[in-house]
Amino acid sequence: MKPDEKIPSDLFQFSKQLLGNPPEYYEELLNNLLETHPVVKSFHSLGPMAYYIFSYVDLGIKFLSPNIFGKLFRLSEQEAQKKLGELGMNYTFSIMHPADKKILTEDCFRLAEEIAKEIPIGSRDKVRYTNNYRALRGDGTYGKYLSQFCVVPDRETGYPLIGLGTITDISDQKTDNKIIFKAEFYDELSGHKEFTKVFIPADNPISTLSERELEIAHLIAQGDSSEEIAEKLFISPFTVKAHKRNIFEKMQVRKATELASKL
Incomplete structure (x- = not known):
């Protein structure tokens, strides 16, 4: 040049x-x-x-x-x-x-x-x-x-x-x-x-949630009770509670506020 x-x-x-x-x-x-x-x-x-x-x-x-x-x-x-x-x-x-x-x-x-x-x-x-x-x-x-x-x-x-x-x-x-x-x-x-x-990278715990668990996780994070979630998703409260246990275990949290922070 x-x-x-x-x-x-x-x-x-x-x-x-x-x-x-x-x-x-x-x-x-x-x-x-x-x-x-x-x-x-x-x-x-x-x-x-x-x-x-x-x-x-x-x-x-x-x-x-x-x-x-x-x-x-x-x-x-x-x-x-x-x-x-x-x-x-x-x-x-x-x-x-x-x-x-x-x-x-x-x-x-x-x-x-x-x-x-x-x-x-x-x-x-x-x-x-x-x-x-x-x-x-x-x-x-x-x-x-x-x-x-x-x-x-x-x-x-x-x-x-x-x-x-x-x-x-x-x-x-x-x-x-x-x-x-x-x-x-x-x-x-x-x-x-x-x-x-x-x-979401594969090493992120969120990636281990199923589509249904992720849906429920967001409802939990926004403060919905198991009964409210059950009504919204047309499933039983017992099913919601079972999903909730799995979600908390996979995400390694103990309460909804911790879950909301991770999400």
């Missing part, structure tokens, strides 16, 4: 130039996009954020905010860069909590594909995808992280060219392990559209 050449704010135009420019180009481009691109401008700042630019063309990291990644995952920056150099973005998948990894790599990925297919190729970079996950940190504990990103496809094939996003530590803000997948469409003409789906 020539020194006097203007950096494009259009993500697709940038993607076409992606492989032929030095790393400092990406940082300058990122600053440009933070001011001009609707999705990049919308990234929430909940603390120190690591910005990254990932190429689907050669599966390489083209840019990563310096001196932040190690702090996020409680590693020395030297160790973080070594792991990223060896594994690329696959490093973040390698340290994900196993119960969260399945949801992100299968369920959320499939949803993102379905959503993208409903949007014209030329507008797909206007979708902000958000999800959260747990990851193993350098000190042996699991932290909670928020990922925000957008994907830029080839204008003819729809095949992704780059992913541009952020990673933020939200351990202090998030109190549960639910994974919230969200896709938000930012378009000046069509307005703001949003799709949200909540997943």
Whole structure:
């Protein structure tokens, strides 16, 4: 890229130039996009954020905010860069909590594909995808992280060219392990559209409840008595009490207020 050449704010135009420019180009481009691109401008700042630019063309990291990644995952920056150099973005998948990894790599990925297919190729970079996950940190504990990103496809094939996003530590803000997948469409003409789906990781005790138990659990949590629940669900109070015992045992609680807090 020539020194006097203007950096494009259009993500697709940038993607076409992606492989032929030095790393400092990406940082300058990122600053440009933070001011001009609707999705990049919308990234929430909940603390120190690591910005990254990932190429689907050669599966390489083209840019990563310096001196932040190690702090996020409680590693020395030297160790973080070594792991990223060896594994690329696959490093973040390698340290994900196993119960969260399945949801992100299968369920959320499939949803993102379905959503993208409903949007014209030329507008797909206007979708902000958000999800959260747990990851193993350098000190042996699991932290909670928020990922925000957008994907830029080839204008003819729809095949992704780059992913541009952020990673933020939200351990202090998030109190549960639910994974919230969200896709938000930012378009000046069509307005703001949003799709949200909540997943319960397999290691969460809520996932052990049957549909009927979950239904009863919510009624218990809102203060309904066994008789009131029986009347609402057209079952006997004895059946409700049996479900209640199972629910309390599975959720490891002793009273309705504790159940409400866990739900």
